[in-house]
Amino acid sequence: MAVPTITPEQRAAALERAVEARRARADYKARIKRGEVDFATVLSSDDPIVSRMRVYELLTSLPKIGTVKAKKLMDDCRIVENRRVGGLGDHRKKALMAAYDEVCA
Numbered sequence: 204m205a206v207p208t209i210t211p212e213q214r215a216a217a218l219e220r221a222v223e224a225r226r227a228r229a230d231y232k233a234r235i236k237r238g239e240v241d242f243a244t245v246l247s248s249d250d251p252i253v254s255r256m257r258v259y260e261l262l263t264s265l266p267k268i269g270t271v272k273a274k275k276l277m278d279d280c281r282i283v284e285n286r287r288v289g290g291l292g293d294h295r296k297k298a299l300m301a302a303y304d305e306v307c308a
Contacts, residue, residue: 227252232264246296254289
C-alpha cells in the first residue's frame, strides 16, 4: 500500500494539530503537578487528552512520584511502559489507584 501524498497545506495543518495536542497534554500535566486535579479524577476521566497520555507520563506528573516510583508502580500493576491511559481496563485502573494510595500514604 502506497503512502498517500498530502499537500503542503494539509501537512502544515496536521503539524499544527499535533502541536496543539502536545500543548494540551502539557497543560493538563501541569494542572496535575499543581494539585488542581487528583489522580482518581484523572483515571476516571473520559477526556481525550487524558486517554492519549501515556501512563508513565501521568505518574511522573503526580506530586511525590518520580521516575523510580513510577516504574515500580507500573511493574507492580503489570502495566507495560508504552501503555496509554485510555488503554487501561477497570482492573488495571483499580490496581494502579490502590498501589498509588499505598505509596503516597
